[in-house]
Amino acid sequence: MSQFFTTSVLIAVVASGVRLATPYLLAALGETVGQKSGVLNLGVDGVMQLSAVFAYWAILETGNFWLATGLGLLSGVVMGVIYAVITVVFHATQGISGIGIFLFGLGFSDLFFRRQVGTPLPAPKLPKVEIPLLSDLPFVGEALFSHNLLTYAAFVFVPLTVFLLGKTTFGMNIRAVGENPGAADSLGVSVARTRFLAILIGNAMAGLAGTALVLELGIFQANLTQGLGFIAVALVYFGAWRPVGVMAGALLYGLVAATVLQLKTQGTIPRGLSDIAAMAPAVLTIVALIVLARRVQAPAALAKPFIRH
Amino acid sequence: MSQFFTTSVLIAVVASGVRLATPYLLAALGETVGQKSGVLNLGVDGVMQLSAVFAYWAILETGNFWLATGLGLLSGVVMGVIYAVITVVFHATQGISGIGIFLFGLGFSDLFFRRQVGTPLPAPKLPKVEIPLLSDLPFVGEALFSHNLLTYAAFVFVPLTVFLLGKTTFGMNIRAVGENPGAADSLGVSVARTRFLAILIGNAMAGLAGTALVLELGIFQANLTQGLGFIAVALVYFGAWRPVGVMAGALLYGLVAATVLQLKTQGTIPRGLSDIAAMAPAVLTIVALIVLARRVQAPAALAKPFIRH
Amino acid sequence: GSSSEGSDANTTEGGSDTTAAGSDTTTAPDTASGPLTMAIVAPSASNDLAFTQSMIESIDALGRDIDLAVTDGTFVVEEAAAAIRAYAEEGREVIIVHGTQFGGSLAEIAPEFPETTFIWGTATETQGLDNVFAYYPQADQGGYVEGVLAAAISASGNIGVVGPVEAGDAVAYINGFDKGATDNGATVSIVYTGSFSDVALAAETAQALIANGADVLTGSAQMVVGAVGVAVENSVPWFGTQANQSSLSAEFVVASQVYHWEVVLEEMLALRDAGTLGGEAFAINLENGGLVVEMNPDYPGAADLQATLDETIAGIIDGSIDTGA
């Protein structure tokens, strides 16, 4: 056990935790914005997979990270438009529509991959950018300030989301349509428009999350996300719809995963138990949901279509 | 194309459609009961996978179909108890709790399979039982009355569910707590007890669905269901919460799948397009949801936890 | 079964190449006149750099006149079954059923087409069907060889393994690798991630292994592509299995254990030519040349390792080395 506490191992675990947390954080922040507006999107995982495959394809074809990131983001936005049309315009049930999006993303990303790429080829990975000065700090420098740009972006989005939701007019509208769309409507706030935009933001973030995942790994394969998007949705509940809480959840999740891996590597967790340790995420999610279930109220109109007669 | 219309091919397609529809029908009927009581269970797919692996294991170990079916059913009930505790006792959010169950079922069934069985060994398949007299009828005899017992059971459950929901006191309680748990509570109907039982019934049916799937195929592999459980949930919406509508949806789905398979086999659908044909389910689901979205009202309290103060 | 045996008295319409039931329409006597008609039904893509690709390449390597039909990506058992049956009905002489999970369907279909040879794997037995051949790899052998090589190039003596779930084929390779490396004085850390497909987890596992001092890595199953990327990033040599992974990195992939199924396919086809349609299981191993440890010629130290490689292989073949299987 003592080996766990060597400085270099600790740094590696923290760095790994931050890296693992990145796609969760991006996706969960986006889902927070969507849910605040009253829209549950269970399709996050599918959107991430689509963005991942498009970003992967772009980086293989062009080697240009900006282009890859742009295409990943764009795929998210396009899926957002589709989801918004389904749920906001046609008022379809959100829970199962999201699952439809998930199944579509899962299937179509695989299809696109097979047809356009075929073999998993190594792609360039998003390079690490050391932040001047900060990255020279002992311990934290390597653990926190030596990551790729999308990781930094994810953490910068935390205060940005706080600001968007708490301080801007648009954020106020989002919260209003998520709590009482009828009231917002009666004051001339367009529920459809506000939710539409919130969905686009949420899906764009999911797109970035998929992009971050694939550009960190430098490879794509079918079902790359392994349910990551669903965990991200759970983290929104875990974080009680507050961006900082969501960040705490994502980091906790990443650090736990990194620690478990580290303990497995050291042999502290015996090999016989390693499979069971892999179930931890799903179990942790459910436990967190149970514990937190009654503490905070979800947006009152979450997952309810708004139809003005 | 003309080849498609030979009698023998038509019979084969109908028989195959009925066979394919069986697990959808079982799972969707169970979900109908659950949703009628106000509980959305997105974990159906996971429950099916767990039941499938346990039924598979039982049949490999004992060769006894009754035991395998019993174990599959029991797994469903056990998962039902877990889900009911999470959602009814702890009032956790249903959408994401269901996804937790799904992820757990997906992961644990694979794990159990790899540890207890390892390689996919062929297991005995549930034998066909020809119904005396009826199976001798021309055309329909072979298409409809030469199936295994679980297929017959699925179709027998349709009138049984109609009867349960419409004609019994328990069914009336189920509908009451699904529409207005507050009122039901004030009239002395225990919301928790009614929903708990409805969840158990729903999950038991999902267990049977997984069992039917695996005993029809005679083999298990990771993610055996391929999202079948999610489609089953969508079929509940499609069928507008009426068992007969749900059955129509399941049959439609099975027949379309069987026809596509037949056309692929004949080469009418070129192999190159078969991947795209595989996307049909997700797309069909979403289209159905959009078209049907506003036609029928879901149970008013669907997916809302009931907390008495 | 959706076939309609007994109903073949019904019309077979227009110039269709398929009759309603295939049991009496064998084309076996025609073999001499044209190419051997073969088909393969496989669960993953034919260019997956792994399981399916190895078989397709093996068929191509068969040096026979073959008319091959491919149905790949049939992960759904029911769909695979339909394809197998369709090929049988079409009169294909040899059908490769590439996936253990299709065994159940095979057991149902094979007896209906007694003139057709089915080749099924990976499986160690034929389910008692006399028109079925089975095949499987003795992956522990190549694992052992790679373990020896890994120990030879490791400076720290610390070697990491990224494993999936501790079960099935992967375990044979990893245990062989473990024994090969340990027999030669190295320490091996094996981490089973718990998933066959979680690329991100595999990548982080590689990171963790490296952080703990591993300077040579290997791994098995399809999720290792993530780990290879990390190895390359950290300039750590990598050993591959199931397919030649040097396409993932010309510089850091030292060697790959590759399956050459053609060796056993050759034997099976010869038996068929001689009138035996099945009933036997074949293993590929170092001795029969079905397992080959392919050195990556571009790996800087490749030449230095050749002697150790040859020696170890010889030892395994003559039985002087125990791979632990």
Added chain:
Amino acid sequence: MHDITPNTPSSDATGNGMPSPEVPSPEVPSPEVPLLELRGITKRFPGVIANQDVSFDVRSGEVHTLLGENGAGKSTLMKIVFGLYKQDEGEVLLRGQPISISCPADAIAAKIGMVHQHFMLVPTLTVAENVALGLGSNRGILTDLELVSARINEISERHGLSVDPAVEVWRLSVGERQRVEIIKALYRDATLLVLDEPTAVLTPQEVDDLFAILRNMTAEGRGLIFISHKLNEVMALSDRITVLRNGRVTGNTVPSQTSREALAEMMVGRAVKLVPDRPPVERGEPRLRIRNLSVKGDRGTMAVDDVTIDVHGGEILGVAGVSGNGQRELAEAVAGLRTPRPNSHISIDGVDVERENTKRRRRRGLAYVPEERMKDGAIGEFSVSENLMLVNHGSDEFCRSGLLDFGAIKEHCTELVRRYAVKTPSIDTPTSSLSGGNIQKVIMARELTAGPSVLVCSQPTRGVDIGSAEYIHSQLIAQRTLGTATLLISEDLDEVLGLSDRIAVMFDGKIVAIVDSADATRDGIGLLMAGVVVEPSAG
């Protein structure tokens, strides 16, 4: 959409230069031209004509009341004015000019405000944020909440609408929320304000405060449309009264030329008894005994604090009190829906029931009419007959080993619908499509049919029209004659005074006085409700 910057009230309607084409030209209207005029409005819903050829107008500086039974079409008409519905026929004129209002934003731009029957507030937002919703901003993507707060304070001061702009709405009392609704309209400088049943949930004191505010507003030249079922309020506040029945205008009058009785007759189409007859009944043994009952409320405070009362057979015990003083918790505790603190005792006909669940208590003869009929009393999606059956569908009469006997059920329900005069197309009609009063009759029919020994009845006529209220009252009196012990909880003081044999006044969770109704006066009870302890005049 408005700019957030304050603009002087009333005068220049389009002064901020925002393009609002629907607003008529700013020329000063002559007092003869009504502020708003509706001409020949017809609105149809599937199977219902909600408004038929309705003409109606409001002038500046007046309160014009709309009166009518449940479902008469009042809310529908007002929703047309506010752009929530579109009329099928007829036109809307603002200051003499035709105007098309197709959404609430149009109405707001035309300086029309609406206080909806059900509050339109976002509970998790602050008062200032609620007010600022939908306004433009001169601070780019940010809303200048300081400016909004300052202006709210200004408006509060001028109109006596005290409320803290920084507090979240969920923390406010019902009366305060009502004020926020009015501030929202004033902030947008509404010259016409629609108030749809604004008093239904207010206490008498709050109603008085509200009326003072409303009079202040008319004095400024604003026009008000007022909707209420409470005739004394209508008489007190209105300048003019228009009565709707079945979607048509059936009469126009002014308070000085009419009386409550006459208004009631205009609404219902027959004479209505506003105060029920109470024949003398022999008071029996105590059937409901409550001893030292304490119950926690939703926020964890002691909502019911050591209450002890007996209700005798043949007696109606009225519980008067300002909303939120523990009446709801008291009723729910007796019904078995809320767990009391230890050492609390409740007995029905001598049997202790405090540990029994609702079902058991009902078997012992408890009947319960909850305060929120659509939330706790009936299942909207169920048919009338299903709602009638819900209590005793498990009884031997209608059910054999878990199976329902539909023949017996149909017969029973048809009889109940006839006996309780429920206006419904059939017993299979979904309950939600009935008017509030008829839904209440279904609930009463269900609860009273078994012949209860104890009846707990909360707010039996809230939001229910005069005709239905009269019928419900007569049924409560009939139960009294049959020897039922009735615990009547109502915030309508007239109802409590008119029906009760004894009146218990509840304040801050305690029963502060029990008064014989013969000795009770409106003012005396009102003082007790406000927490002023005075010796009851007799015992």
